[in-house]
Amino acid sequence: MDRRLTPANARAALESLRGQVDATRFTPGEPARIAVPLVDLLRDPEGARDRQLIWGAAVTVIDRHAGWAFVQSARDGYCGYLREDQLGAAEQATHWVATPGTHLYAGPKVQQPERAALTLGAQVTVTGHSGAWAETPQGFVPAGHLRPLGDWLEDPAAVAQGFLHTPYLWGGNSRAGLDCSGLVQAALLACGRACPGDSDLQAALGTAIAEGAPLQRNDLLFWKGHVALVLSPTRMIHATAAYMAVVEEEIEMAIARILRAGEGPVTHRRRL
Incomplete structure (x- = not known):
């Protein structure tokens, strides 16, 4: 099995792999989302970067141990380690960043301090609007930089x-x-x-x-x-x-x- 795409480590495996791999524990997995703008997905705890995950990316948590989480990314099935404090609740995202980049602001004004830099594909939960701004639980994003999930680009x-x-x-x-x-x-x-x-x-x-x-x-x-x-x-x-x-x-x-x-x-x- 390809290590990158196999949701199992030495401590646990997803229930879907029962009968295919040997594991101490099988789990249905715990849904979560990335709660920071950008995180390295590591081969091992403290190990080399394989890929990165971005704000709002959905993951399945397979194992937690000593401050680390072993996860599988929903977007492509890639597995790896990240710090537990980089995870948040699995809230339902509604929109995605459809420009190369944007910022999350403290308030619906360009003069407000930015709280985070978001990249293309970052997912957010829009709870309301204030003029040209979309409100999320974490702050405000220019509404023109977002599209509803499922409203994709073409080229x-x-x-x-x-x-x-x-x-x-x-x-x-x-x-x-x-x-x-x-x-x-x-x-x-x-x-x-x-x-x-x-x-x-x-x-x-x-x-x-x-x-x-x-x-x-x-x-x-x-x-x-x-x-x-x-x-x-x-x-x-x-x-x-x-x-x-x-x-x-x-x-x-x-x-x-x-x-x-x-x-x-x-x-x-x-x-x-």
């Missing part, structure tokens, strides 16, 4: 272009930093399309594109450990450590550059 490539020049960050899933798969996932989720967290898993999305067939907008190009989103038959966008940022490149030039760097040829071409 993943355009979403990705909203992150141009965002710094590259291994395992990053926010406007503060993205890696290649984080960019693709953010763009697809914003358009209501399911998407795994890592590029090797994303390589199974859609259908294969025949060798030599023209590329189309929103196709995906894969290298070993890397993914890019096609903007046009000749141009792509990706988060790359080569430039430590989200950049646009000519496809043929990028393929040649990556090959010269010893990172191999394109391995998959996929159409969503």
Whole structure:
């Protein structure tokens, strides 16, 4: 089983895995939401970052121990550890942040202090409105930056272009930093399309594109450990450590550059 997608650790496993894994304890899991703007999802307590979760993200808590929670993310099934104090109650979200970023304010005025920076995809519970502001239990958000859950954007490539020049960050899933798969996932989720967290898993999305067939907008190009989103038959966008940022490149030039760097040829071409 893939460690990243298996909701089990040495102490507990989800009830759905009974008969498939050995575990000291099986649990139905406890619903919760991320209660901070951004949190690292770790491989082990105090371990390396695998991915990140953002404000309002739904998770299932599988185990709690010594201040740490082992969780599974609802958006993509990814499992890992975070601190218990980064979790909140599983309140029903109503809206999501549909711009690359926004702020949560103390009051419905631009002069009010910001309480948190929210990134694309963050989920909030709107309880009312005050003019152009949406009220949530934690503060106020510009209503124009939100959409109701289920009201998705339409063009993943355009979403990705909203992150141009965002710094590259291994395992990053926010406007503060993205890696290649984080960019693709953010763009697809914003358009209501399911998407795994890592590029090797994303390589199974859609259908294969025949060798030599023209590329189309929103196709995906894969290298070993890397993914890019096609903007046009000749141009792509990706988060790359080569430039430590989200950049646009000519496809043929990028393929040649990556090959010269010893990172191999394109391995998959996929159409969503």
